[in-house]
Amino acid sequence: MNATVPGALRAAAPVHADPATAYIAANVFDRPTLVISRARVAAQYDRLKGGLGDAHIHYAVKANPAPQIIRTLVCKGSGFDAASRAEIELCLAQGADPSRISFGNTIKRASDIAFAHAAGVRLFAADSVAELDKIAAHAPGAKVYIRLIVENSLADWPLSRKFGCAAGMLPVLLDHARDLGLQAYGLSFHVGSQTRQAAFWNPVLDHVADLWHAARAAGHDLQLLNIGGGFPAYYGDAVEPPRAYAAAVRAAVDARFGPVPHLMAEPGRGLVAEAGHIAAEVMLVSRKSEDDLHRWIYLDIGRFSGLAETEGEAIRYQIVTRHDGTECGPCVLAGPSCDSADILYEKRPIQLPLALRDGDKVMIRNCGAYTSSYSSVGFNGFPPLDVIVL
Structure with missing residues (x-):
């Protein structure tokens, strides 16, 4: 984790603030990190x-x-x-x-x-x-x-x-x-x-x-x-x-x-589950063709680094961004690894702000369960999910 950066996600904090939300809002992270209270x-x-x-x-x-x-x-x-x-x-x-x-x-x-x-x-x-x-x-x-x-x-x-x-x-x-x-x-x-x-x-x-x-x-x-x-x-x-x-x-x-x-x-x-949230980052926003209706948004965390429960799209995590409240559009959400299975939501595209860009910090809500325990030891060289317990 890097040094404290006040207000990194404060503008997009969920209505029900809690210790993990406040900690993520007050800090910036150099790798995907679960913060749990x-x-x-x-x-x-x-x-x-x-x-x-x-x-x-x-x-x-x-x-x-x-x-x-x-x-x-x-x-x-x-x-x-x-x-x-x-x-x-x-x-x-x-x-x-x-x-x-x-x-x-x-x-x-x-x-x-x-x-x-x-x-x-x-x-x-x-x-x-x-x-x-x-x-x-x-x-x-x-x-x-x-x-x-x-x-x-x-x-x-x-x-x-x-x-x-x-x-x-x-x-x-x-x-x-x-x-x-x-x-x-x-x-x-x-x-x-x-x-x-x-x-x-x-x-x-x-x-x-x-x-x-x-x-x-x-x-x-x-x-x-x-x-x-x-x-x-x-x-x-x-x-x-x-x-x-x-x-x-x-x-x-x-x-x-x-x-x-x-x-x-x-x-x-x-x-x-509700005691913890994941601090993550957008790595890439792209489209597969000029007339593609869906953006592809790639996070620095995927199925192999903690989000295995997106299998079958059964668990639909909520994502908080600094652009919340602005115009949204559908997107396919995927992880960073070089594995074609590392797609989180595609059958039911997720709605995220159109202003979202590479490098934006995001928070994935209610991730205290079945994330750190599912995280791999470092598949494809991407770091396993870090954990901070408050």
Whole structure:
């Protein structure tokens, strides 16, 4: 980062000013930089917790693994959803209690299961017989929850069939876990990323509730319902306030499941996205022909340096410029690398000011989730996303 330059983006600051916005406005950067506020993360945790009540929040570490954020959430009393040994080690290093860490990846190396168990982690996810066998061999007596496939997601970004078992497999897996000496502790699912309305959860909850009650009727004393993530962030389309959203989801869960001994949620995006913004720069503004209807605007950040979630144009980031309020026109937005896949928005061109020029500084809003963790080590020689935690 270069020296302070007051007012670099102040004229274009969003209506809802926050520490990250103010920091970007007061400084200039020589490379793409994510600036994220711990205070905003802590405040969002309080909002979600207020709506979810006595449900346990396990932050999805993959959303943003900055140690300062993990430490902030440890101090708030959060649990953690870890997907790897490295994420478990990160949480432990920041003071997390291993009893509040769940090993939520259903694809785990046997040695990592053994490491987690030795470190005190007792809660593991599975969605197959083979994974249960590994857990039983390397974490004997552990609590396991079975992840279910979600077929009827109304999320902006439904998740694939990579994770979870079909409904018909659930009785087999619960029985197998019990036969292995594991605690068949509960169920989990993920409603889909960026589920913008709380009501969109209802079809998924209806399906999972049927399976929950059937399993308990079959003699499985399920204790844990892990409702996963899906809590949204603001990217231009309206979303409900976080506390009200979380309260509506909690009410929908209570109506379908009744008292659940251990209710868990795993927000990632919904916790950290709005706490951070990216300082970036326009590298080139051009047209492909004299009569091209769309400009091409190339930023110094693209898919390989932090904006991977533009895949499929599902996440539509908002871009703040010093020319905001002037005449806009459609453009194709792309990254700087020599890879033809490094195009951010083309199917639905983005509207940006006609006055935008090479060298202009811009701010990409609400990028605290799934940017630094997706950034490459330096593809094509372009630097990975820098991170400043306030």
